[in-house]
Amino acid sequence: MNTKGQALIESMIILSIVTVSSIFLIRAGLQMQNALVLDELLEDALVCKLQKKTTCVQALKSKLLALNFKTVVVQDRTQGSSARLAIEALSNFASITKLESELTLELAVD
Amino acid sequence: MQIILLLSAFGTVMMTFAFISFLAEAKTQFRKSCLTESIQLQKEIIIAEKTLFALNPLSTALQLQFDLKLAELPFSFGPAYIKVAAELAKIEADQMKLDRSQRSLISSTNFLINLKLAAITTQMLQNSIVQSKRWQSFLMTFFTIYPERMARMSVRAISYGIAPNYELQDDYKRLQMVAFTWQMKYQTRRDAQTLVDAQPSFVMHCQAVPEERDEKWSIEI
Secondary structure (H helix, E strand, C coil): CCHHHHHHHHHHHHHHHHHHHHHHHHHHHHHHHHHHHHHHHHHHHHHHHHCCCCCHHHHHHHHHHHCCEEEEEEEECCECCEEEEEEEEEECCCCEEEEEEEEECCCEEC | CHHHHHHHHHHHHHHHHHHHHHHHHHHHHHHHHHHHHHHHHHHHHHHHHHHHHHCHHHHHHHHHHHHHHHHHCCCCCCHHHHHHHHHHHHHHHHHHHHHHHHHHHHHHHHHHHHHHHHHHHHHHHHHHHHHHHHHCCCEEEEEEEEECCCCCCCEEECCCCCCCCEEECCCHHHHHCEEEEEEEEEEECCCHHHCCCCCCEEEEEEEEEEEEECCEEEEEC
């Protein structure tokens, strides 16, 4: 094999490494972005639930759908002073994000 | 050489992701501890106010007793005058005692609020600094956490004389609000500034506001 052939093989190896790495990084970045956005919106919704507002789950769903999630399922497991919400969101890249969070704060003063 | 460049780029992107996670974590931690501590402090202020308002019937009763006794006071000096005057003095002494309790409750609560605000601020600042230590080789992080206002027990006297009745002030929500601002600025270290010279800042607020409706108290966040 001459020098040109070796260079071609090296370039192909590097190109494949760069492609795989880029895909991995983009995927990781998007997943991270999704997780951060979901986490932030979930926290807002939990605070909203603790304030006994009735439109929190609906508002959360609308915000998530506006963020280009294909389907969003929100389960409300709030009990008393403990707000608990679970989200299952399917993104356009067919990745499913599941997140569950709980916030306990007693806002009533006896 | 190309591999090294590639690995550096990969490493930089991974570091960026890790830093974003750190920011999100710091923000979440501030939010949680700020909400918990602010609500706790707001509850303590409300309990102190309830205690103060619970003294209102006693204050009214003493004032009524004083007014009635004053009406019994004879115009001329004599044994009856001395007796009524002694009773008036006794009621007045009780009123003075109640007045001292009311004032002491207000001032000690306000003092406690100041102490707690300082303690909460210091605690949250320490937590943030501990959290940012793992980044100190690459970044200089500056945290600022401060109470947005000095919360006060927002009550006012609504009757005349010693040991008056107390009620909430009209703008009690604003006066009694416990609110904090969290700000984080970071700057790349001198060696890293040749690559990236960034000085962004992130700001976040949190608050606990009292809400009184038909003598039922709650806290808005």
